[in-house]
Structures are given as structure tokens and as C-alpha cells.
Amino acid sequence: MSHHFDAKLAREDPSLNLCDFYLFDGPSGKTVMAMTVNPDVGLSAPDTLHPEGLYAFRFDLNGDAREEVTFKFRFGEPRHGDGSEHTHIQPFVVQKATGDDALRGDAGESLVEGETGSVATHSDRRAYVGIAPDLFAANAGFRTFMTAFYKDQRYDGDALLHQPDPFARRNVTAIVLEVPSELIGKGKINAWATISLFGHAPEVQVSRWGLPMVTHLFLNDPSDQEVKEQFNASAASEDLERFAKSIANVAEKMTTYAGSATNPAEYGKQIAVRLCPNTLLYELGTPAAFEVSSFNGRKLGDDALDVMLTLAANTPLVDGLAPDRGRIRKDFPYYGAPYTAEEQVGVTPMPRPAKK
Numbered sequence: 424m425s426h427h428f429d430a431k432l433a434r435e436d437p438s439l440n441l442c443d444f445y446l447f448d449g450p451s452g453k454t455v456m457a458m459t460v461n462p463d464v465g466l467s468a469p470d471t472l473h474p475e476g477l478y479a480f481r482f483d484l485n486g487d488a489r490e491e492v493t494f495k496f497r498f499g500e501p502r503h504g505d506g507s508e509h510t511h512i513q514p515f516v517v518q519k520a521t522g523d524d525a526l527r528g529d530a531g532e533s534l535v536e537g538e539t540g541s542v543a544t545h546s547d548r549r550a551y552v553g554i555a556p557d558l559f560a561a562n563a564g565f566r567t568f569m570t571a572f573y574k575d576q577r578y579d580g581d582a583l584l585h586q587p588d589p590f591a592r593r594n595v596t597a598i599v600l601e602v603p604s605e606l607i608g609k610g611k612i613n614a615w616a617t618i619s620l621f622g623h624a625p626e627v628q629v630s631r632w633g634l635p636m637v638t639h640l641f642l643n644d645p646s647d648q649e650v651k652e653q654f655n656a657s658a659a660s661e662d663l664e665r666f667a668k669s670i671a672n673v674a675e676k677m678t679t680y681a682g683s684a685t686n687p688a689e690y691g692k693q694i695a696v697r698l699c700p701n702t703l704l705y706e707l708g709t710p711a712a713f714e715v716s717s718f719n720g721r722k723l724g725d726d727a728l729d730v731m732l733t734l735a736a737n738t739p740l741v742d743g744l745a746p747d748r749g750r751i752r753k754d755f756p757y758y759g760a761p762y763t764a765e766e767q768v769g770v771t772p773m774p775r776p777a778k779k
Contacts, residue, residue, distance in 0.1 A: 429638040429639065429651045429655065430629055430630055430651065430652055430655040430656075431652060432620070432627075432629045433629060433630055433655075436473060437460070437461045437462055437463075437464075437467075437468035437469070438460055438461055438468075438469070438471060438472050438473045438476060438596075439460070439473055439476060439618050439620070439629045439630060440460055440461070440462055440618075440630060441458055441459075441460060441616055441617070441618050441629075441630035441631070441632045442458075442459040442460060442461075442462050442557075442559070442595055442632075443458065443459045443558075443559050443595075443632070443635065443727075444456075444457070444458050444614075444615065444616040444632040444633070444635075444703065444721070445457040445458075445720075445721045445722065445723055446614050446703055446705050446711065446720040446721055447710075447711035447720045447721065447722045447723070448707075448708060448709060448710060448711055448720070449601045449755075452603055452604055452605070452708065453547070453601050453602060453603055453604060454601070454602060454603075454604045454607055454707055454708075455599065455600070455601045455755075455757065456480045456494070456599070456600050456601075456614070456616075457597055457598065457599040457600075457723070457756075457757070457758075458478065458480070458597075458598050458616045458632065459555070459557065459559075459595040459596065459597050459598070460472070460478070460595065460596050460598065460618065461595055461596040462557075462593075462595060462773060463593050463594070463595075463772065463773040464554055464594045464595055464596050465554065465594050465761075465767075466593070466594075466767065466770065466772040466773065467772035467773045467774070468773075469511075470510060470511055470554055470596060471501045471511050471513065472496075472498040472501075472513055472515075472539070472552070472596065473498070473620070474498055474499060474500055474501075474513075474622075475620050475621060475622030475623075476497075476498065476618055476619070476620060476621075477495055477496075477497060477529055477617075477618070477619040477620070477621040477626070478495070478496040478497075478498075478598055478616075478617075478618055479493050479494065479495045479496070479616065479617050479618075479619070480493065480494045480600065480614065480616050481493045481525070481614065481615050481616065481617060481659075482607050482608065482612050482613070482614050483612060483613040483614070483659070483702060484607075484608040484612055486613065487660065488613065488658075488659045488660040488662070488700040488702065489526070489658075489659075489660050490525045490526060491521060491522075491525055491608075492519065492520070492521055492525055492606075492607055492608065493519070493520045493521075493524075493525040493526075493531070494517060494518070494519055494520075494534070494600055494602070495517065495518045495519075495520060495529060495531055496515055496516075496517055496550075496552070496598055496600075497515065497516050497518070497529060498513045498514070498515045498539075498552075499513055499514040499515070500513070501513045504540070510540075511539070512538050512539055512540055513538065513539045513552075514536070514537070514538050515536065515537060515538065515539065515543075515550070515552055516533060516535075516536045517533070517534045517535045517536070517543075517548075517550050517600060518530075518531030518532060518533055518534060519531050519532050519534050519606065520532070527626055528621070528626065529621055534548050534550075534602070535548045535549070535550045537550055537551075537552075539552045539553050540552075540553045540554075541553075542755065542756060547602075547603055548600070548601065548602050548603075548606075549600070549601045549755050549756075550599065550600050550601075551597070551598075551599045551755065551756035551758075552596065552597070552598050552599070553596065553597065553756075554594050554595075554596060554597075554761045555594065555595055555596070555597035555756075555758035555759075555761055556593075556594060556595075556747060556750040556758060556759060556760070556761050556762055557590050557593045557594060557595045558723050558724065558746040558747060558748075558750065558751065558758070559590055559635075559727065559728075559746065560588050560590060560591070560726065560728065560742075560744040560745050560746045560747070561588060561589065561590055561728050561742070561744065562583045562586045562587075562588065562728070562742035562743065562744055563586040563587050563588070563589050564582040564583045564584070564586035564742070565582075565583070565639075565728070565742070567579065567582040568580075568582040568583060569639075569640070569643060572676070572677065572680070573643070573644060573645055574645070576676070576680065577680050578677065578680035578681040578682075578736065580681070580736075580738075580740060583732075583740065583741075583742045583743070584743070585743070586742070586743075588744045589773075591747070591770075592762045592766055592767050592770050593762070593767075593770065593773070594761040594762055597756065597758050599755070599756040599757065599758070601755055601756075604707045604708055607707060608707065609707060610706060610707060611704065611705070611706045611707075612704075612705055612706075612707060613659075613700070613702035613703065613704055613705075614633075614702060614703045614705060615631065615632060615633035615659055615701065615702045615703060616631075616632045616633075617630065617631050617632070618630040627656075628655065628656050628657075629655060629656075630655050631654065631655050631656075631657070631659075631701075633659060633700070633701035633702040633703055634698060634701050634702070634703060634718070634731075635713075635721075635727035635728070635730075635731055636727065636728060636731040636732075637654070637670075637698065637701055637731075638651045638654055638655075640673070640731055640732070640735055641666075641669065641670040641673045641674075641698070641735070642654055642666065642669055642670070644669075650666070650669060653665065654666060654701075659700040659701055659702050660700060662699040662700040662701050663695075663699045663700060666699060666701070667695040667696070667699045668695070670691075670694060670695045670698055670699065671688075671691035671692050671694065671695035672691060673691070673735065674687075674690055674691040674693075674694040674695070674734075674735055674737075675687045675688050675690065675691030676691075677735050677736050677737075678690050678691070678736065678737045681736050681737070681738055683736055683737040683738040684737050690737055694734060694735070697734075703718060703720065703721060704717075704718045704719060704720075705718075705719055705720035706719060711725075712725065713725040713727055713730055714730060715730050715733050715734060723746070723748075723751050723757055723758070724745075724746050724748040724751055725746075726744075726745050726746060728742060728744075729741050729742060
């Protein structure tokens with residue numbers, strides 16, 4: 424859950440909370456895209472998706488930070504699953520949109536239809552939506568680390584030592600789509616995911632996710648939390664103008680406090696250019712790897728927090744925790760079984776932030 428509860432509507436409805444985004448190579452010339460929602464599903468969040476939600480994977484093919492191809496998931500009303508009053512099943516449809524339809528709205532060509540909890544297949548396309556293990560790992564000391572930065576104006580690398588993972592043994596809802604890469608494009612692309620409300624009222628974008636930890640690490644000034652709301656509602660093409668200065672300022676101060684850059688101001692500018700626009704670079708058909716040296720998609724087992732902390736501080740930062748890679752499958756939908764009630768004994772439901 425590298426982005427959780429960082430928008431007003433996401434706090435009110437976890438199904439609109441876009442937690443993580445992944446993009447990696449599949450078998451036989453295919454590409455896999457995945458997003459997770461419903462942080463802590465089953466304990467403090469329901470397992471349903473919003474019937475007026477538009478869950479989208481967006482692809483920029485020419486470097487202008489505007490989507491030319493978009494894959495959209497829409498969900499129907501939930502019904503109770505057989506044998507358990509606590510699980511729900513929803514029908515869904517996946518559409519591909521290009522041109523103006525890629526930018527907004529729910530229009531598009533139907534690719535595959537199915538129901539949550541089961542793999543849906545049509546020709547060479549596969550989709551899955553269901554409860555899955557959360558594969559993001561974080562250190563409970565991150566909050567102490569950020570408090571030292573913002574409140575005390577100092578670098579506290581020791582805050583990340585020997586701390587537990589508050590996300591361990593939690594579940595999310597995974598939305599996974601595998602398509603032939605040619606349905607996206609060729610070569611290097613930039614990708615991101617969004618969740619919008621689209622129904623009786625005009626479309627409203629609630630959550631946006633391109634790179635991990637951006638709102639919690641670079642846009643998390645306690646005196647200006649409204650910037651998170653602005654980020655989630657904005658377009659990737661606006662990032663350089665609207666958010667680059669804030670991102671550069673965090674990296675400049677972090678490296679100043681850590682004494683890790685010869686020219687902190689210049690380093691801050693470099694990081695802002697790398698993170699703006701906030702999209703995930705990927706060369707279609709190549710092995711994915713999310714690393715300090717370069718971004719090329721993101722596999723389910725990549726340790727994103729270490730990468731983003733190291734970039735912010737310009738010095739190696741390792742929190743000692745990693746995703747539960749034993750919960751990853753080699754075949755579709757790549758997420759292994761969710762954590763059972765027995766495995767979650769002792770896991771405290773994640774507190775939901777108060778509505779503001």
C-alpha cells in the first residue's frame with residue numbers, strides 16, 4: 424500500500440484508494456498490468472469495487488505525458504457469494520480506448536468480461552479481480568523518519584532500524600490484466616493508473632498512481648496536505664509545472680541534512696526531472712525491474728520503498744524488509760493466495776483516517 428488514504432474520497436471509500444501499480448512482462452509477447460485497491464480488505468475494508476468507479480491503466484506512447492491507450496475496468500452491483508455472507512461477487516467488463524476516449528469517459532472496445540474471484544479469458548487476453556496478498560513492504564519507522572525530516576529538519580536513518588512491517592499479512596483487492604503487448608504499442612512507453620468516479624455526475628478523478636511513495640515521501644509536508652488532493656486529481660502532463668518544485672525541495676533538504684550531495688539544489692532538480700511526469704517508464708517486452716539506477720516497469724516482488732528512500736536521500740537506505748515473495752505465483756494472475764483468517768490472527772485492523 425505505497426499510496427494509502429492520501430485523498431479525501433479514498434479515505435471515505437477504500438475501493439477508490441489506489442494503493443499500488445505494477446507493470447511487467449508476461450509470457451509469449453504479453454504485458455501484465457496490475458493495480459491494488461481496498462487497503463486491508465477483510466479486516467478494515469470491504470471486498471467490493473465501486474459500481475460507479477472507473478479503474479484505468481493509462482499508456483503514453485510518445486512521451487507527451489498524455490495517454491494514447493487506456494484499459495478500463497467497470498464493475499456491476501455486488502451480490503453475496505455462495506457459502507459465505509462476507510464475500511461478494513461482481514461482474515466486470517474491460518475495455519480498450521484510444522484517441523479522445525483514452526483521455527476521459529468509459530467508452531471503448533470490449534476486450535473481456537468476467538466476475539470477481541475468477542480468471543476471465545477471451546482469446547489471448549486474461550483478467551482477474553479478487554482478494555490478494557498485499558505485496559508492498561514498509562517499515563514502521565518510516566513515520567519517525569519523516570517526522571524527523573519535516574518537524575526537526577534532520578536526517579534520521581536510524582529510524583528504519585529493526586522496525587516491523589505494518590503491512591505484513593494484510594490483503595488487498597488486485598485488478599490484473601494481461602494482453603498481447605501489441606495491444607499497447609511498441610518500444611518504450613510511460614504508464615500510470617487512475618481511479619475515477621463516473622456515473623450520474625461528471626467524471627471526477629479520485630486517485631492517481633505512477634511511481635511509489637510520491638505523495639507520502641515527496642508531497643507530505645504537514646503544513647500543506649492539500650497538495651496530495653491536488654496531485655490525485657491532476658493529469659500527469661501537469662506534474663512538471665505543479666509538483667516538480669515541491670519534489671525538488673524535499674530532495675534538496677534531505678541531501679542537505681544527510682550531507683549526501685555536493686550540490687543539494689542541483690540534486691533536487693535532477694530528482695524532480697526523474698519523477699516528473701509521475702509515470703512508470705517501461706520498455707515493452709523486456710524484463711521489468713524497479714531499481715535506483717533506472718525504472719523499467721515494476722515486478723510484484725520489487726522493493727519499492729528502499730528505491731524511493733535511496734533516491735530521496737542520495738545515500739543507500741535499506742529498511743530491512745521486503746515483499747512476501749513466497750506469495751507470488753509464476754502464472755496468471757501472479758498473485759498467490761490471500762492470507763487466511765488463521766494467518767491473520769494477531770493482525771490488528773488498520774485504522775482508517777478520520778474524514779475531513
